[in-house]
Amino acid sequence: MNIQYSPKDFKSPQLVRWCPGCGDHAVLNCLHKAMAEIGVAPHNTAVISGIGCSSRLPYYMNTYGFHTIHGRGAAIATGVKVANPELSVWLSTGDGDSLAIGGNHFIHAVRRNVDINIILMNNKIYGLTKGQYSPTSDRGFVCKSSPYGTVEDPFRPAELTIGARGRFFARAIDVDLKNTPDIMVAAAKHKGTSVIEVLLNCVIFNDGIYDNIVSKEFRAEKTIMLRHGEKMIFGENDDKGIVLEGFTLKAVTIGQNGYTLNDVLVHDAHAIDPTLHLKLALMDGENFPVALGVIRDVEAEVYDVEVEKQIAEVQAKNPARTLKDFLMQGEVWEVK
Amino acid sequence: MTNETKVKELGTVSIRFSGDSGDGMQLAGNIFSNLSAVLGNEIITFPDFPAEIRAPHGTLSGVSGFQVNVGSKKVHTPGDKTDVLVAMNPAALKVNAGFLNSDSVVIIDSDSYTQKDLEKALFQTEDPFKELGLNSVQVVAAPITTMCKDCLADLGDNKQALRSRNIFALGLVCWLFNRPVDVAEHMLKEKFGKKPAVLDANLRVLNAGFNYGHNIHATVSTYRIETTPSEKGFYTDINGNKAVAYGLIAAAEKAGLQLFLGSYPITPATDIMQELAARKELGVKVVQAEDEIAGICTAIGASFAGSLAATNTSGPGLALKSEAIGLAVMAELPLVVVDVQRSGPSTGMPTKSEQTDLMQALYGRNGESPAVVMSAISPTDCFDAAYWASKLALEHMTPVILLTDGYLANGSSAWRIPDLEKYPEIKPNYVPKGLENWKPYLRDPETKVRYWAVPGTEGFTHRIGGLEKDFTTSIISTNPENHQLMVDTRQAKIDKIADFIPEQEVLGDKDADTIVIGWGGTYGHLCEAIENVQAAGKKVALAHFRFINPLPKNTEEILSKYKKAIVIEQNNGQFANFLRSKIHGFDPYQFNRVKGQPFMVARLVEEIEKIMISD
Structure with missing residues (x-):
């Protein structure tokens, strides 16, 4: 029997305590919506988090939830999923939690391809400790811990994910209540680690960081929603597209300089070769629109499934099921 | 010729x-x-x-x-x-x-x-x-x-x-x-x-x-x-690391749970992981994690998800795991942490054995963070110790740190394959049927143990974590009175475990004036030492501890009976100081050696006899 869930089935009664206007609220609402659509029962869903503003999210979910320690959410979520693959396991995390203190766990979860869904809320700032630069802050970023600007380059989450052999990478924006739930649903459907980078605004310490990309005024020209099997078209009038020239992407206006609709790339999220996915994911909003939607979605062996498969294979060959069975198969001698 | x-x-x-x-x-x-x-x-x-x-x-x-x-x-x-x-x-x-x-x-x-x-x-x-x-x-x-x-x-x-x-x-x-x-x-x-x-x-x-x-x-x-007949049964050769692995398997079997190990290779503990990774026929799941922290964190995740979860390591790894052990203390989840001690500090002498992690196991965490600490006393005892560690973790919803050492881990002896029917039951502290007003931190009023609701169970969705929770509502709280109450409750829960572990035994001459005190892997050497002292016609007793935190209930009563107590350990006096802090007025003699090598029995005998005749 299929039960129809509604977003409120996934809402916990606890008072939400993020700052008013924080992008986390939007992510939470989108997740409630997405989970209702995914249709896994709240009691079969586990939301894990580390530390940071984004990591408060499990408290606001009417699922099983575990708010853990800084950076370790990916490892803990891995343990949850491997122990019980029946559960739908989510990780709610941020740029500091996953890419600084938890960088190692993040890349290894992605590499192993354990079936967890990672929502990486990237506001390019440490919010809970009140405004220090994060590993995604742009070079030169001025804040309390870099009063003269940072002298280091940021991580780009897509690059890190793909570098760690990521099979699913999507990007969403906090204010896009229409598309973000769909992206979350796609992440849940993907078997293996899914990473959704949410470009998210911190109203207190980094307000407006994505304004020139995501605000209503610029969004059509500065972003492109990628959909598998569809042409890469964007712009206020859907008159712009992404083409490939040699090894280089180019944003062009259809009908100008000899470019036609036929030249525009068709998005293949399932391509095993990540080269084009990486190029698309790194489009920066300057000369290119920022790519949104599911950028990469490739099938591969899933860690937790393989763990159980191996057990089943060994069990098919070896009848021992108790410690005693096993020990008696080994080198033993009897004292009578 | x-x-x-x-x-x-x-x-x-x-x-x-x-x-x-x-x-x-x-x-x-x-x-x-x-x-x-x-x-x-x-x-x-x-x-x-x-x-x-x-x-x-x-x-x-x-x-x-x-x-x-x-x-x-x-x-x-x-x-x-x-x-x-x-x-x-x-x-x-x-x-x-x-x-x-x-x-x-x-x-x-x-x-x-x-x-x-x-x-x-x-x-x-x-x-x-x-x-x-x-x-x-x-x-x-x-x-x-x-x-x-x-x-x-x-x-x-x-x-x-x-x-x-x-x-x-x-x-x-x-x-x-x-x-x-x-x-x-x-x-x-x-x-x-x-x-x-x-x-x-x-x-x-x-x-x-x-x-x-x-x-x-x-x-x-x-x-x-000469060969002498042993107790009837089937025997195999076993070392301490294998015995730990089998003890964990036995406990999972008894508790009816899946066994999960999250681990990272480290000398001299790695064999435990390798043995468990090979036990797929028994359904054991092992994750070789990316580091020590992920080793314990995957285990904590598995524990949250309802498995008997363990991690194994040695001293440097225990240091890395300390924050996560604190999480297990706070979230009140069952977890077995096996520390196969080696010579330290830092990398020290990785293949050599010591008993120098006791204080780290007892106190090496932020906050008031009580956990069960126990030890194994011989290679074969590693089986029973791992079984007990699992039992206490599951029944009392707490991390248990089991201290073995390199000497036990690699040392072996013949081991009679045990009859699991004779081992005590292991009953995880699940939410009892019909319990009203359940909350995630609702406790058994007597043992103070919270009830375990496992993800996947309908009607028990809940959120836990490292933040302090309200005693009654289980919601995040920074209320000062509540924090005091929760700190006291977590401590009381661990202290109460003394009621559930065996009383401390005394070997040798119970009516002697002098008692030798040890713990963990030095048991064999201390036994032989007091046998030699006795063979020389002198009376001496031995109390060798497996359970350290909490101590067995009769510890103070035993130790106060003797005129002289000598704590012998392979560190600078960590157990001696722990006993001083727990037993008012107790001030033992000490014999400490930290050489990375097992004790010499002859040297122990000499030292014990010297203290026995001193004023």
Whole structure:
């Protein structure tokens, strides 16, 4: 029997305590919506988090939830999923939690391809400790811990994910209540680690960081929603597209300089070769629109499934099921 | 000439196989101890190897040793001294000279005692025995390399001949001890069954070694060790690390749970992971994580998801895991953390053993963070200790830190395969049926243990985590009164466990004036030490602790009975100080050594007797 869930089935009664206007609220609402659509029962869903503003999210979910320690959410979520693959396991995390203190766990979860869904809320700032630069802050970023600007380059989450052999990478924006739930649903459907980078605004310490990309005024020209099997078209009038020239992407206006609709790339999220996915994911909003939607979605062996498969294979060959069975198969001698 | 071979009948004999770390000494030692166990002897083994996998050939740093004590009565230790030393090269002789008795038998490969070999071992003269002052030892100088080559000449494989030297030595030792070669043959078949050529070479060399001993009529002592019947049942040879792995499996089986291990390789704890990774037929899940922190964190995740979860490590890894142990304390989740202690601080001496992590296990976390701390006292006891650690974790919803050590981990002895029916039940503290107003931190009013609701169970969705929670509502709270209450409750929960563990036993003379106190892996040495003191006609008692936090209920009552107490441990007094902090007015004598080597029983006896006669 299929039960129809509604977003409120996934809402916990606890008072939400993020700052008013924080992008986390939007992510939470989108997740409630997405989970209702995914249709896994709240009691079969586990939301894990580390530390940071984004990591408060499990408290606001009417699922099983575990708010853990800084950076370790990916490892803990891995343990949850491997122990019980029946559960739908989510990780709610941020740029500091996953890419600084938890960088190692993040890349290894992605590499192993354990079936967890990672929502990486990237506001390019440490919010809970009140405004220090994060590993995604742009070079030169001025804040309390870099009063003269940072002298280091940021991580780009897509690059890190793909570098760690990521099979699913999507990007969403906090204010896009229409598309973000769909992206979350796609992440849940993907078997293996899914990473959704949410470009998210911190109203207190980094307000407006994505304004020139995501605000209503610029969004059509500065972003492109990628959909598998569809042409890469964007712009206020859907008159712009992404083409490939040699090894280089180019944003062009259809009908100008000899470019036609036929030249525009068709998005293949399932391509095993990540080269084009990486190029698309790194489009920066300057000369290119920022790519949104599911950028990469490739099938591969899933860690937790393989763990159980191996057990089943060994069990098919070896009848021992108790410690005693096993020990008696080994080198033993009897004292009578 | 056979008549010149003296036959010594001994209660216990200690044999040390020693050579380069690539010479296969561990294998030769292992086979010899196993065959002795099969023949009905008590055995205790002690492998002593360098941290380098293959140190430069023939050098002092590359010497690897395997000592086994074989006896007809209860054997407690691998032996202070060695009665028979196999020294495959001069470096092995030099490193082990201190373990020899004046009349020990030393078997050497005379082919590897050339000028060059002596120089590598930093000998100044051509007579290493004289230089080391070993004037009365009985030397069997056998050209082992030459004989292995001759024996396998038809193979035309010099490498195989060199690789078989250890088995030649094994054959020779079998002769020395009147051990039937066929039992060794059987064990080689088990080991090399899948490589017929290697097996054939080893069998030939084994017999050549045995026959060599027989034919030269060496004028050295040979030994006969009486065998005594043990308790009926099936036996196998087990080391401490395997015993931990099996104890965890047994506990999972008893509790009806899946066993999960999250781990990261670290000497000397890795074998636990490897054993469990191989136990897929028993459904064990092992994640070799990206680091120590992920090792414990995957385990905490698995525990949250309802498994019996464990992680294993050694001192440096325990340091890395401390924040996560705090999370398990706060989230009140069952978790077994096995710390196979090694010499520290920092990287220290990874292959050497110590008891220096006790304070780290007890207190090495932020906040008031009580956890159960217990220890294993012998290689075979590692099984029971891991079983108990799991039981306490699951029934009391707490991390349990189990301290073993490198000596226990690699030491082995014969182990009777246990009847699990006779082990106590393990009943995880699940939410009881019909419980009203359940909240995630609602507790059993008596034990203070919170009830466990496992994800996947309908009606019990909840959120837990590292933030302080309200005692009643289980919602995040920073209320000062509530925090005090929760701190006290978490402590009371651990203290209460004293009601659920066995009382402390006293061995030896309960009416003595002096009690020796120890914990963990030094049990065998302390037992033998007090037996020796008693044999000299003096009364002495021994309290050897397995459970440390909480201490057994009768601890204060026991310790206050004696005029003198001596705490003996391989650290600078960590347990002694813990006892001082727990028992008002208790101020014991201490004997502490931190050398990375097991105690010498003779030294312990001397120290105990000295304190006994002091004012």
